[in-house]
Amino acid sequence: MTDPTVPSAPLLRTPLHDLHVAAGATMVPFAGWSMPVKYTSDVAEHVAVRTTAGLFDISHMGQLSVEGPDAAAFLDHALAGRMSALAPLQSKYTMMLAPSGGIVDDLIVTNTHTPEAAASRDPAAPTAYLVVANAGNRDAVLAALIERTTTAERTFDVVVTDTHRALIAVQGPRAQAILEGLAAAGRLTLDASSGATLADLRYYRSAPGAFDGETITLSRTGYTGEDGFEISVAPERAVELWEAISAVGAPHGLVLAGLASRDTLRLEAGMPLYGHELSLDTLPAQAGLGRVVVTAKDDFVGREAILAGPPADAPVLVGIALTGRRAGRADYPVVLPDGGDGALERVGTVTSGVLSPTLGHPIAMAYVAPHLAEIGTALAVDVRGTAVPGEVVALPFYRRAKES
């Protein structure tokens, strides 16, 4: 199908692209998009999110809408979790599985129908869900969702579309104060119907609202290990929202933050990244995410393979803390500690690794043989010929201090 003489498609741009360039961001290709990898220093951006706040453009992520009377039953069939159990305005981390049990993508699904609609208890009332997919899998997830609306037994009455909305994340301990500042300025409101204020909006809950009168959805979610919010907004209003949050956030120490810091933040927080820790060749249980799959529900794509489970000797995901300053990076071999003869025996592979800005030592996630997965097991990473010693540690590497 692909004609090699046709040049690859130009990179996609988010509605905020020109602002990133004007702010001096280093732009890089990422999953077909031109995205800011950093604005100033990736470490400074990382530290800002841990201590004050960072502003991320994540509009490259897919925001897919699933609407219709069968939406809940359809998602129970198409995805790994029990989406029909989601309360109105509740979100859940879940996955789309292949029939092989491998992971097509990891997703956040939100039940977007309001409490009033739920209270009507009309079984025919339309239900709606928002499925947030990784940028690199956006089209594959959309296509698979559409394909899964029809099975041998039935056709689900749903409409699946890509909303093409923009997505902006405000992450860090000052995130709530910053958005409260925006509310105090009269620019951000949450719908009274959701019953939530910014202060009492719980983790993995969302609230419909408005920015300068334009409908938005605000969720207390993130990919950094800090408190924070993700705001879905119409693309034509994304620039104003970005600039408003930047202005209100500046006195709080908010900085613009790129994909490099997003990656190191999520890695410290032990969160998997599709294409690194998760893939079509990985079953959720191998990644320590067996709990995401609800096998007690009726037929769903991947069920038989999940029930069969991975082979007993299939590699499993672990966290490894290394000594020194040199990081074991993606694809570096995990080896047994150097016995002194210089021979390195490979027992696994690093999927993500970095010198942790918060902890000061290198951290890595890696797949290793299951008998080496116990906390405290001495392992090493082959860093370009040198076995850098370390040990298996519990994930996450970093957990924020809870407020009183």
Add this chain to the structure above:
Amino acid sequence: MSTLPADLSYTSEHEWVQIEGDLATVGITTYAADQLGEVVYVALPAVGDELTAGAVCGEVESHKSVSELFAPLGGVVSEVNASLEGEPELAGSDPFGSGWLFRVQVHEPDLGHLLSAEDYQAQVDALS
């Protein structure tokens, strides 16, 4: 755009070389430092190591990436910047000063393959 010291020579691998007699001091350029971000580890050759011009002789690692160092000239390593062991970030924050990397006693100073500041600047400009 920062101004490159005109009295230094440069390589297409984004290193600078200062020649004084038969001693050549080597560091990375501002462009390389900017591309790397914060330097967290520098692996240098050892004093006494024999370097071959163009061969890999070390590496500079930042949070996000690893870059190899290439010997700009052949010779014997006469000195390394010991302060980089405790403060590797100097290689990125002060690349033309306290972040210098190592000195080589050059066998035959053949500078023909090195670039002038002007030529190197043109090469960097073409990258951006």
